[in-house]
Amino acid sequence: MVSKRFVLKRLLMLFPVLFGVATVVFAILHLSPGDPAVVIAGERASQEFVNQIRSDLGLDDPLWQQYIRFLGEVATFDFGQSYQVNRGTPVSEILTDRLPITIELALLGQFAGLLFGLPLGILSAVKQDTWTDHLTRIGALSGISIPIYWSGPLLILLFAQFLGLLPTSGRIGSAYFVDPVTGFILVDTLLAGNFAAFRSAVTHLLLPVVVLGIYQMALLSRMMRSSMVEVIRQDFMRTARAKGQGSKITVMKHGLRNAFIPVITVIGIQFGSLLGGAVLTETVFEINGIGTLLVDAINRSDYPVVQGTVLVFAVLYTLVNLGVDLTYSILDPRIEQ
Amino acid sequence: MSTETQTETVERGIVERLRASPFLSQLVSNRLAVTGIVIIVGVVLLAIYARLTYNISDLMATQFGTNPSEASPSLEYLFGTDGQARDIFPRVLYGAWYAVLYGTVTVAASTFLGVGLGIVAAYYGDLTDNLIMRTMDVLLSFPSLLLALALVTIFPEELGLWRAVGALTLVYTPRFARVVRGAALKVLEDEYTDATKALGATDPRLLVRHILPNCLAPITVQSTLNYGLAIIDIAALSFLGFGASPGEPTWGMMLSNGVEFGLFSGAWWWSFFPGLLLALTVLGFNLLGDGMRDALDPRMRETVD
Numbered sequence: 015m016v017s018k019r020f021v022l023k024r025l026l027m028l029f030p031v032l033f034g035v036a037t038v039v040f041a042i043l044h045l046s047p048g049d050p051a052v053v054i055a056g057e058r059a060s061q062e063f064v065n066q067i068r069s070d071l072g073l074d075d076p077l078w079q080q081y082i083r084f085l086g087e088v089a090t091f092d093f094g095q096s097y098q099v100n101r102g103t104p105v106s107e108i109l110t111d112r113l114p115i116t117i118e119l120a121l122l123g124q125f126a127g128l129l130f131g132l133p134l135g136i137l138s139a140v141k142q143d144t145w146t147d148h149l150t151r152i153g154a155l156s157g158i159s160i161p162i163y164w165s166g167p168l169l170i171l172l173f174a175q176f177l178g179l180l181p182t183s184g185r186i187g188s189a190y191f192v193d194p195v196t197g198f199i200l201v202d203t204l205l206a207g208n209f210a211a212f213r214s215a216v217t218h219l220l221l222p223v224v225v226l227g228i229y230q231m232a233l234l235s236r237m238m239r240s241s242m243v244e245v246i247r248q249d250f251m252r253t254a255r256a257k258g259q260g261s262k263i264t265v266m267k268h269g270l271r272n273a274f275i276p277v278i279t280v281i282g283i284q285f286g287s288l289l290g291g292a293v294l295t296e297t298v299f300e301i302n303g304i305g306t307l308l309v310d311a312i313n314r315s316d317y318p319v320v321q322g323t324v325l326v327f328a329v330l331y332t333l334v335n336l337g338v339d340l341t342y343s344i345l346d347p348r349i350e351q
Numbered sequence: 352m353s354t355e356t357q358t359e360t361v362e363r364g365i366v367e368r369l370r371a372s373p374f375l376s377q378l379v380s381n382r383l384a385v386t387g388i389v390i391i392v393g394v395v396l397l398a399i400y401a402r403l404t405y406n407i408s409d410l411m412a413t414q415f416g417t418n419p420s421e422a423s424p425s426l427e428y429l430f431g432t433d434g435q436a437r438d439i440f441p442r443v444l445y446g447a448w449y450a451v452l453y454g455t456v457t458v459a460a461s462t463f464l465g466v467g468l469g470i471v472a473a474y475y476g477d478l479t480d481n482l483i484m485r486t487m488d489v490l491l492s493f494p495s496l497l498l499a500l501a502l503v504t505i506f507p508e509e510l511g512l513w514r515a516v517g518a519l520t521l522v523y524t525p526r527f528a529r530v531v532r533g534a535a536l537k538v539l540e541d542e543y544t545d546a547t548k549a550l551g552a553t554d555p556r557l558l559v560r561h562i563l564p565n566c567l568a569p570i571t572v573q574s575t576l577n578y579g580l581a582i583i584d585i586a587a588l589s590f591l592g593f594g595a596s597p598g599e600p601t602w603g604m605m606l607s608n609g610v611e612f613g614l615f616s617g618a619w620w621w622s623f624f625p626g627l628l629l630a631l632t633v634l635g636f637n638l639l640g641d642g643m644r645d646a647l648d649p650r651m652r653e654t655v656d
Contacts, residue, residue, distance in 0.1 A: 034489030045505040152383075155641065159634035161583050163590045163603075164626030167610050171619045182614070290496030294587060298610060308497065309591050312504055324501045328493045335492075 024339055028332065035328045036088050040081055042324075043317050053315040054097050093322030098314045105322040109304065113326065114197025115185065116303030120292045122223045124281070127230025132277070134231070135238025136270070142243060150235060157232025162291050166225045166298035173221060180217055183300035187214040222299045226291050230284070237280045242273040275345050282338030286331050384642020390635030394628075398451040401444035410442050411598040424620050431620035433605075434612050435598070442600035443624050449601045450582045450632060453516050457581040460520040462574050465527020470558050470566070472528065473535035484532065487525035495522050496587060503593040512601065515585050515594035522584075523577055530573050534566040572643045579636030586629055602629040 051068040052059070068074055072083065087094065093105035138150040174182040181187070185199050190211035192202045200219070203212035245251065246269060254268050293305030300306070304323050311319035413435040420436040422428055430439035472483040490498065502518035510517070538544065539562065547561050589595040589603025590610075597604070602625040609622030 030485070031489060031492050034485070035492055038489055038493070039501070042501050042505055047505075047507055155383075155637050156630075156634060159579065159583075159637050160630045161586060161590075161606075161626065161633075163587065163606050163610065164622065164630060167606070167614055167622040168619070168626070170614055171617065171622070175614070175617050286494035287496075289494040290587075293496060293500075294590070297591060308500060312500060313592065320501065320504070324493070324497060327497045331494050332492050 020343060021340060024336055028336060031332055032329065033085075035332070036085060036325065037081075039321055039324050039328075040084050043321055044077070044080075046315075046317070048315045048317075050097065050315070050317050053317070088325065093325070094318035096311075096316055096319050098311070098316045098319070105318045108307065108319065109322055109326055111194075111197070112302060112304045112307050115199075115301060116289075116292050116296065116305055118198045118200065119219070119222060119226065119295065119301065119303060120288050122219065123226030123230055123291065123295075124288055126223055126227030127234050128281075130227070131231040131234030132238050135235035136242055136273075138235065138239040139242030139246060139273075142246075147239075151239070154232040154235045154239075157228050158236070160228065162225055162229065162294040163298055165228060166221070166295060169221050169225060170298070180221055181214075185215060185218050185301055186211060187218070190214055222295045222301060225298070226288070226295050229291055230288060233284055233287075234277065234280070237277050238273065241276045242269060245269050245273045248272070271345075275342065278338055278341055278345070282335045285334045289327055289331065381642040381645060383638045384646070387635045387638030387640075387642060390631060391639060394447050394632045394635060395451055397444055398447040401441065402448045405441050405445055407445070407600075410437065410445055410600050413437065421616065421618055423618075430624040431618070433608060433618075433621055439605070439620065439624060442605060443602070443628055445600045446602040446605065446625055447628065447632070449512070449595075449599075450585070450629070453512055453585050454578055454582040457516045457519050457523070457585065458574050458578050460516070461523035461577070462527055462570065464520065464524045465529075466531050466563070466566075466570060468524065469528040469531025470535050470562060473532045473539060474554070474558060474562070480532075483528065487528050490521070490525045491529075493522075496584065498522050499584060499588060500591070500593065503588060511596055512585070512589065512594040512599070515588040518588070519581060519584055523581070526577070527570070527573055530569050531566055534569045535562050538562050538565045568647055572640060572647060575636060575643055576640035579633040579640065582629070582636070583633050602626070 049064075049068075050071065051064045051073060054067050054071075055064045072080060075083075091106055093109070095102045095104055096108060134150050134154070138147045138154075141147050170182050173180045186192070186203075190203075190208065192199070192206050192208060192211055195202050195205055199215045200212065203209075203215050251268060289305075292303065293308065295301070296303045296305035297309060304326065307319065308323040308327075310316075311323065414432075415436045418428065418432050418436040418438055420432060421434055422432045424431040428438050428440065430443055432438055433442075468483050468487070472480040493501075499515070499518045499522045502521055503514045506514040506517050508514070544557065544561060547557055552561070585594065586601065586603030586606070589601050590607045592607065595601040595604040605625035606622055606629075609618070609625070613619070613621035
């Protein structure tokens with residue numbers, strides 16, 4: 015069992031990290047050479063107008079005042095208003111629209127990675143130093159070496175362009191419109207009972223998920239293998255076999271449970287690369303998640319959106335790792351010390 | 352006869368020397384690591400060849416009139432031509448130069464910064480340690496590519512691809528600092544550091560001459576693994592439009608063009624060749640890094656039946 019004290023301690027440790035994250039984001043935006051007031055006013059605006067906007071935004075205030083105000087806004091989830099998207103839309107509103115799209119993609123990619131990566135890793139470890147093992151390892155190493163912005167275009171060319179089997183971009187066919195209830199397109203289409211739309215969404219998401227999943231699969235199978243190899247060597251495994259248990263049962267019953275522990279940590283750490291991968295996947299497949307939102311916002315100097323997006327990504331990453339730490343301590347109670 | 356015994360002695364000498372250094376012998380006997388080294392050497396040679404042979408402004412200029420536009424690969428244009436009628440083959444080769452140059456600078460800079468911060472944190476401890484490592488922790492709580500994207504914006508646009516180098520250096524530094532701090536703490540426990548101090552060595556001398564050399568193994572592995580990552584991340588930033596200027600023959604930029612313009616016309620060769628070389632280069636570094644880690648980790652050394 016996890017003690018309440020441990021959970022509390024981990025939750026309290028969250029605050030300094032989030033405070034640091036907010037500070038870094040504030041620093042980055044104030045170090046950027048662009049002037050937000052000019053961005054809003056437009057290149058040809060008069061100096062007076064620019065000055066007016068600057069004082070409206072409070073950009074004339076001393077830096078420490080701006081910093082305190084920023085922290086206050088962040089604490090209340092108020093990221094300001096976008097300079098560009100329908101001018102004046104609250105950033106938090108844009109993020110709630112776009113975030114589920116990225117999360118859905120990331121979760122599906124992670125799921126695909128787990129589904130194929132874990133069995134491959136176990137197989138590789140059990141058949142250590144055989145051809146199966148070598149092939150799996152080389153495959154996994156290649157998998158982590160192939161950039162998403164290469165495998166993505168190649169799969170689009172093959173399946174969409176040449177074979178014409180799958181759509182090239184987007185999340186759903188333009189003929190379908192589904193009310194965004196949860197924001198997850200697969201869930202929303204099912205909720206609406208529109209199976210044709212659901213099928214369209216599945217065919218649209220297939221390639222992005224495969225592309226994102228290949229990388230995760232490769233990573234996880236490597237981790238699963240090395241963790242399993244270590245566990246197989248342990249004394250308790252030999253004891254179990256000596257007791258007369260079949261090799262397969264030993265592996266399943268005693269090995270997996272112990273081998274999963276480090277793999278779970280890795281899933282947490284790799285969540286960052288999963289999000290990075292999602293950004294690239296969204297760009298390749300023209301999916302309107304927060305990845306493409308961030309890239310567009312940087313290109314248009316839409317500072318509030320950049321701020322909000324980067325903060326949300328960092329918070330997500332931190333929370334997932336907190337969850338992983340807690341799961342870890344349930345599986346291995348020694349970790350609390 | 353005599354020459355035979357001579358070579359035999361020499362060979363035995365090499366074998367013995369390798370045996371004395373389990374790390375090197377492990378590495379050499381690891382076929383995957385050797386494959387990695389071969390790939391890396393090949394790419395570096397290619398990079399130098401391209402740098403010496405081609406003129407960068409020729410590669411960037413449009414070639415309408417000289418070459419056909421969007422021609423598929425043929426004997427004359429091995430990798431085909433792009434929408435600006437540029438021959439893709441020399442551009443892909445020149446991309447190796449970009450990858451090696453910018454990758455090396457990124458890895459060198461983040462190693463240097465990370466090693467410095469890590470050793471100082473471990474040696475001085477207390478407040479210094481806390482200040483440095485908590486800052487590193489904060490930087491590590493961002494997903495790396497996204498932090499790099501945000502950091503790119505603080506550098507002026509004129510810097511081009513160096514913006515990506517600057518951003519990624521800041522992103523990778525904490526990883527090195529963490530690894531080095533851990534290794535240095537272990538070294539500091541050893542008695543010879545006390546002995547050196549007792550002999551009157553100054554702090555900088557102790558850190559550079561005694562502690563640093565004993566942390567080299569984990570630093571090398573981390574650098575190698577980060578090399579591949581740096582190359583893939585620099586290309587990713589180029590691909591997303593941050594870094595290389597349009598027309599510059601970096602692999603990321605070529606892939607970006609391939610997606611933007613080549614995808615719907617079915618011009619697969621725009622994306623295929625630059626990506627192939629990029630993936631191969633990264634694979635080389637991953638193979639070597641993996642081999643190094645196996646050779647250094649004693650638990651991995653013994654094979655079990």
